[in-house]
Amino acid sequence: MSRLSFAARALAPLSLIACFATTLAGQQPGRPAPTPASPQDRTMAAMHGISSHVILDYVKEMTAEKYAGRLTGTAGYDSSAAWTVGLLRSWGYQPMGDKGSWYQKFPNPYTLVRPGTELSLHLPQPGGGTITKSYAWETEFFQGSTSDAGKVNAEAVYVGYGVTAPELGYDDYAGVDVKGKIVVVEPEVPMGPMPDSAFFRKWRPYSFHSYKIENAAKHGAAGMVYDYHIANPNARFVKGFILTYVGQTVMNDLFAGLPVSHRQTVDQIRSTLKPASRPLGKTMTLVNNTEHHPEGIGSNVIGVLPGSDPELKNEYVVLGAHLDHLGYNHEMMPGAHDNASGVAVLLAAAEAIAKSKVPMKRSVLLLLFGAEEQGVAGSEYYVAHPVVPNAKITAFLNLESVGRGERIGVSSGVEYPAIFEAMKRANDAYVHRAMGAFANPNLARPRQDAAHFLWAKIPTVSIGTSGAPPLPYASYHTTKDRWEILTPEIMEDLARITFLATLDLVNR
Numbered sequence: 001m002s003r004l005s006f007a008a009r010a011l012a013p014l015s016l017i018a019c020f021a022t023t024l025a026g027q028q029p030g031r032p033a034p035t036p037a038s039p040q041d042r043t044m045a046a047m048h049g050i051s052s053h054v055i056l057d058y059v060k061e062m063t064a065e066k067y068a069g070r071l072t073g074t075a076g077y078d079s080s081a082a083w084t085v086g087l088l089r090s091w092g093y094q095p096m097g098d099k100g101s102w103y104q105k106f107p108n109p110y111t112l113v114r115p116g117t118e119l120s121l122h123l124p125q126p127g128g129g130t131i132t133k134s135y136a137w138e139t140e141f142f143q144g145s146t147s148d149a150g151k152v153n154a155e156a157v158y159v160g161y162g163v164t165a166p167e168l169g170y171d172d173y174a175g176v177d178v179k180g181k182i183v184v185v186e187p188e189v190p191m192g193p194m195p196d197s198a199f200f201r202k203w204r205p206y207s208f209h210s211y212k213i214e215n216a217a218k219h220g221a222a223g224m225v226y227d228y229h230i231a232n233p234n235a236r237f238v239k240g241f242i243l244t245y246v247g248q249t250v251m252n253d254l255f256a257g258l259p260v261s262h263r264q265t266v267d268q269i270r271s272t273l274k275p276a277s278r279p280l281g282k283t284m285t286l287v288n289n290t291e292h293h294p295e296g297i298g299s300n301v302i303g304v305l306p307g308s309d310p311e312l313k314n315e316y317v318v319l320g321a322h323l324d325h326l327g328y329n330h331e332m333m334p335g336a337h338d339n340a341s342g343v344a345v346l347l348a349a350a351e352a353i354a355k356s357k358v359p360m361k362r363s364v365l366l367l368l369f370g371a372e373e374q375g376v377a378g379s380e381y382y383v384a385h386p387v388v389p390n391a392k393i394t395a396f397l398n399l400e401s402v403g404r405g406e407r408i409g410v411s412s413g414v415e416y417p418a419i420f421e422a423m424k425r426a427n428d429a430y431v432h433r434a435m436g437a438f439a440n441p442n443l444a445r446p447r448q449d450a451a452h453f454l455w456a457k458i459p460t461v462s463i464g465t466s467g468a469p470p471l472p473y474a475s476y477h478t479t480k481d482r483w484e485i486l487t488p489e490i491m492e493d494l495a496r497i498t499f500l501a502t503l504d505l506v507n508r
């Protein structure tokens with residue numbers, strides 16, 4: 001027997017009659033029937049209309065070959081942006097970009113990465129001669145996504161974090177000759193933002209990839225091997241400079257035969273804050289095949305659904321997600337989790353908001369960012385060139401890599417509890433996912449679109465998901481970030497929470 005009680009079933013015919021009577025009484029000849037449902041009923045109907053199938057289809061669309069991995073500046077990115085615009089327009093959103101368009105354009109140089117790469121290490125043998133070990137693209141290395149094209153065959157010199165900071169009394173290049181050589185460099189800086197954030201702040205400028213590349217070139221290096229095993233266009237192009245991103249196998253081989261291992265060397269630098277630079281006694285060959293486009297133009301997609309309160313419609317609840325990914329690094333980088341998932345969840349929530357036709361006091365602004373993968377350039381440009389005053393944003397919900405796992409994490413939800421509480425009310429009432437708020441000191445170099453909004457003191461949270469079972473391969477910034485690895489149910493749940501929280505925030 002179903003859980004519906006006998007009493008409830010006995011009452012059903014009565015309520016049907018009552019409903020029918022109301023409809024008849026309210027209907028006037030020659031006029032369309034009034035909308036039958038209350039705002040609350042329409043909210044529930046729109047929430048239940050949010051479907052994991054539709055969301056996954058959005059992800060499949062964005063990760064299709066025709067969009068070529070959505071590298072900002074390329075035709076593939078522009079067509080994916082046009083596809084989102086078609087949806088937003090059909091749901092009744094209005095353009096808020098440049099000159100009445102949907103697009104906010106900004107300068108954005110980009111580099112295409114083509115097949116035809118090589119990484120090999122030449123190891124001197126005790127009896128004379130050398131043996132050459134060649135590495136496998138993707139599992140052991142990536143071409144630098146902002147490398148120039150060309151070949152370097154030179155001695156490898158380890159230069160730690162690649163930092164020259166006279167004011168900190170620290171120089172990884174002191175006492176080593178790197179002219180015409182290949183420098184081997186660690187990412188970030190030799191300490192984290194905690195516990196001494198003031199000290200970390202002095203180091204932060206040296207944590208940027210572009211800084212390390214430019215500093216290596218300034219010291220005369222011909223190329224750089226970066227201990228950062230992902231495809232990554234987040235750096236400036238330096239003419240004539242060859243860049244390769246490598247994994248642990250290559251790093252271990254570079255230290256083979258030396259008295260200290262790679263790991264010990266890194267630990268030593270971090271614990272003493274003293275450089276441990278040294279020639280590695282081996283030569284390497286780097287070959288990269290790229291094509292740089294300094295003339296590239298990027299864009300953000302911007303749409304609005306206006307609120308109806310004469311005063312409050314000038315305030316905005318903002319939903320944002322980055323639309324771009326990495327383009328090709330030999331093969332296409334699909335970027336399903338990062339961040340087709342965020343755009344798909346945003347679109348599902350945006351459709352439900354528009355179709356529910358629930359009266360909204362405040363307006364809803366949608367921001368689909370370009371060039372997040374190129375140094376959060378699109379969101380940085382937006383905050384500096386806002387289409388509505390930054391002070392009129394009452395809440396910004398950024399959706400970043402929300403396609404995998406079973407838990408929802410709300411970064412900066414501790415600093416901005418009103419946004420988190422709106423999400424929590426929706427979750428507690430209708431969704432029931434594991435969801436938590438995190439504090440975010442936002443001290444490190446900006447790695448999410450939320451960063452520049454937070455620095456501008458705009459109430460902002462960045463939402464992500466976690467808790468997926470481990471995969472047998474790396475998926476972050478690799479060709480393996482495909483729709484097949486996603487968890488559609490969490491995207492549906494998060495779209496429902498985002499939809500309900502947005503209606504809550506626009507009317508609160």
Ligand SMILES: [Zn+2]
Nearest residue numbers: 338339373477
């Ligand atoms: Zn990314």
